[in-house]
Amino acid sequence: MATADTKTGGSEESSLQSEESLRRSEESRMRSTGPVSSWETELTSIQHCLKFVLKLKEEFVCPVCRGVVLNPQQNSCGHIYCFHCLQGLLETSSPSSPACPVDGHVITPAEVFQDNCCKREISGLEVYCTNSPSCTSVLTLHHLQEHLRSCQYEQLQCSNPGCSATLQRRNLQEHLSNTCPHRMEPCPHCRQPQQLSLIQDHVCSVCPEVEVNCPNSCSQKVRRHMLTEHRESCPEVLIDCSYKKFGCSVQEKRGRMKLHEDAAVSHHMLLVLKSNTNLEQQMDVLQEEALLRQQDVQTDTLLLAGLQKKIRPLLQQSNNHEHIVSTAQRTLSKHEDVLSTVQLEIQQESRGLGSGLELEQLRSSLDAVIQEVSSAEALREHLGTLEENLKRHSGLLDVHAAQLSRNMQHLQELEATSYDGKLIWKIQDFRKKQEAEAKGQSPCLSSVPFHTGRCGYKMAVKAYLNGDGEGRGTHLSLYVVLMPGDFDALLPWPFKQTVCLSVLDQSGAGNHRSLSFRPDPTSKSFQRPAADGNVAVGFSCFIPLNKLETPQNAAYVIDDTMFVKVKVDMAGLDQL
Secondary structure (H helix, E strand, O other), rough: OHHHEEEEEHHHHHHHHHHHHHHHEEEEEEEHHEEEEEHHHHHHHOOOEEEEEEOOOOHHEEOOOOOOOOOOOOOOOOOOOHHHHHHHHHHHHOOOOOOOOOOOEEOOOOOEEHHHHHHHHHHHHEEEEEOOOOOEEEEEEEHHHHHHOOOOOOOOOOOOOOOOEEEHHHHHHHHHHHHHHEEEEOOOOOOOOOHHHHHHHHHHHHHOOOEEOOOOOOOEEEHHHHHHHHHHOOOOOOOOOOOOOHHOOOOEHHHHHHHHHHOOHHHHHHHHHHHHHHHHHHHHHHHHHHHHHHHHHHHHHHHHHHHHHHHHHHHHHHHHHHHHHHHHHHHHHHHHHHHHHHHHHHHHHOOOOOOOHHHHHHHHEEEEEHHHHHHHHHHHHHHHHHHHHHHHHHHHHHHHHHHHHHHHHHHHHHHOOOOOOOEEEOOHHHHHHHHHHOOOOOOOOEEEEEEOOOOOOOEEEEEEEEOOOOHOOOOEEEEEEEEEOOOOHHHHOOOOEEEEEEEOOOOOOOOOOEEEEEOEEEEHHHHOOOOOOOOOOEEEEEEEEOOOOOOOOOOOOOOOOEEEEEEEEEOOOOOO
């Protein structure tokens, strides 16, 4: 073993560092030779409470903790220590002088070893159970912890949350099952496990199966979870008269509403008659508007036909002029070549002029060429004028065509517009449009707008024939969107009316597929629409495509045509 005294060279600092490194290595090796076994680890917390049948020999008492030695480690001086006590002694002593607390002998980690002979003797010592005198068992130290795991007199903590009671093992099961105030018991009504001390509060406040008095003071007792459903039939709930949409403002309890309706039949009939009269007047106005629009369309059609008739000669004349200009340009090019040749000859003749007659002939030829060039330039200017006229007439034709398209679209919307909160939308060429949507050519279809009244909310239906979101590729998706209307400033917001969407059965069996939703007042989709409309709301998985195309006891798509119906519940909605 190398120590600081055996070093023959190098500085004192390097010697100390080498000694510290060696000491740590030996100490680590010593620790690795003495791992504490499981039963000795478990006895560490009670080693000072052990009562031995025979008096414990002094050699088996750890000089550090003064308890029975557990996992004995022997030093070179012959004393034995608990493994964890020796480990603590080495860690708390100065690096150069860990000493035995009995005789002061220096402890050398490399000379420490596990004393297995002593360990066998200690493990065979007889001890009384730590729960004596209640428990009279006598066991070897090695088997004590195993006995404590089943000893009926061992003190254990109650495992129920919130309970701090400590009991002997023999009494624990009775406490857990029958006497602990914090044990779990099934609710007598809903059978859900609840803490015993909280069952009464659960029954009085939240248990869904407890029968409670109706909050509207009717004579019935209703299960708590059915209160909302009961409200839909409770005779004591105030409801509007079913003729409210025709103008009756009476509110009465549901149980007495039939008496009102029976007593006010005449009044209700007058309201219905008045409403029908108003509808007939509105229909007359719409028919007049449609007739005016049709007349406008006919006028625009005649005007368009006249413009087309006028523009045909202009187009023909333009084609002729283009041909003339092309011919003139070719002639001009030839004349320019001739002119260049003549000018060259004039220059040559000027140098050696022989006759005045030849010079006059050349000048005459030059004047003729100049005149033809001037004619070609005039033709070019005339052609430019004709092209400008053509552009102007083409622009007017585009304007009239766009106006005609807008008028025809507006006329179609007027013919299909509904003002009673209902719309039946006919979707033709179903499969062709579905395939186009699947290829990404057209994301969705939109219906014509409809209204909840002449001055009511403006809405439209959107359909994804190949599905949208979660339903893409598997379901038909249907949505409703609120659109900016002319009377939004006078209407109450947010929109609160229940909306029902249906795909209609065309077989005559009446097996329509319908889903409804009630608006969420906090959603932006039901606030007053912005200029570009609100976010559409509805059902991404309205009906599976396989049930839509091959349903049972129904026919939703016939002759490549499907009908979608939307209905807004008008109850409680006042007409302006």
